[in-house]
Amino acid sequence: MNSVKLAEMDWMSYRDRVKDGECTILLxxxxxxQHGPHMSLNPDVLIPEHIACRVAERSGNMLVAPPIAYGYKSQVKSGGGNFFPGTTCVSGRSLEEYAYDVILAYVAHGNREFIVVNGHFENSMFLVEAADxxxxxxxxxxxxxKVVLLSYWDFISEATIEKVFPEGFSGWAVEHGGVLETSIMLKIHPDQVDMSRVVDVPPAEFPPYDVFPPDPSWVASxxxxxSPAKATAEKGEWILEECIERISRTFS
Structure with a gap:
């Protein structure tokens, strides 16, 4: 079996591949x-997994672990909030413990280097704690x-942002379900995007504070x-090519 996904390997091939500790595990x-009515619930899983697989294929000395699919609670000002049906989140403690246990399980196999590829903004500090x-x-x-923690969007340059948003970029804070994620999904999983269901909304505006319990009126229905209306597969290709190339070059 010739795959960068370690779960698709038999155990003996995996053992021989990682026993010397020189293979990097991407997690x-x-x-x-939820990512709007036009897109599936899983872009935050599918996008980092796709990027990890392409990076591993270029490297030749990396394997991709099965993704951790459940992330920390969606926040109103970055993910729309935790009150939309389908949004299925865990506590920060649960995510931290899960990632911590998974990393140490791979350490027990002989692995010594890890790259955690994050696809959900809210996960970040809990993954920091797990890695530490x-x-x-x-x-x-x-x-x-050694554990490297990265979020794929940090590898998107200003030049690419200007290319994707020629009329101006509203900022990362309001890109949830917008042009960037939708464009990437149109490129890698077009069957999970229905552009006929796009809702064209203006960029969200939030007060400079958070409130609990969250107020649903802060977010468009x-x-x-x-708005994801201007998303295209071509834009997704531009974004992915840069992310994959820059991550590969950084960790080659």
Missing amino acids: PVGAIE RAVKHARLSGVAI SGTLS
Whole structure:
């Protein structure tokens, strides 16, 4: 079997591939979260997994672990909020413990280098804590490991943003379910996007604070924080090519 997805390997081939600790494990982490009526619930899982697989294929010395699909609670000002049906989230503690356990399980197999590829903004600091704890735990056991944590959107340059948004970019804070994610999904999973159901909404505007319980009136009823109407598969290709190339070059 010739696959960069370690779950598709038999256990003996996997054992032989990782036993010397020189193979890097890429761990995609996302969320099941509404992305408007035009798109499936899983872009935050499918996008980092796709990017991880393409990076691994270029490397030749990386394997992609099955993604962690459930992420931290969707926040109103970044993901529309946790009150939309289908948005299925876990606590920060649960995500931290899950990622921590998964990393240490792979350490027990002999793996020593990891790249956590995040696809859901709200996950970030809980993954930081999981990585930090895993490194310290391994060190106390006499094992040195390295964990890199990245979010794929940080590898998108201003030049590409200007190309994707020639009329001006409203900012990352309102891109949930907007042009960027929709364009990428049109490129990699067009069967999970229905552009006829796009709701054309203006970029969301939020007050400079959060409130609990969250106020649903802060978010458009579509769940998106900006309009995906101008998304295209071509734009998705531009974004992906840059992300994959820059991540590959950074960790080659």
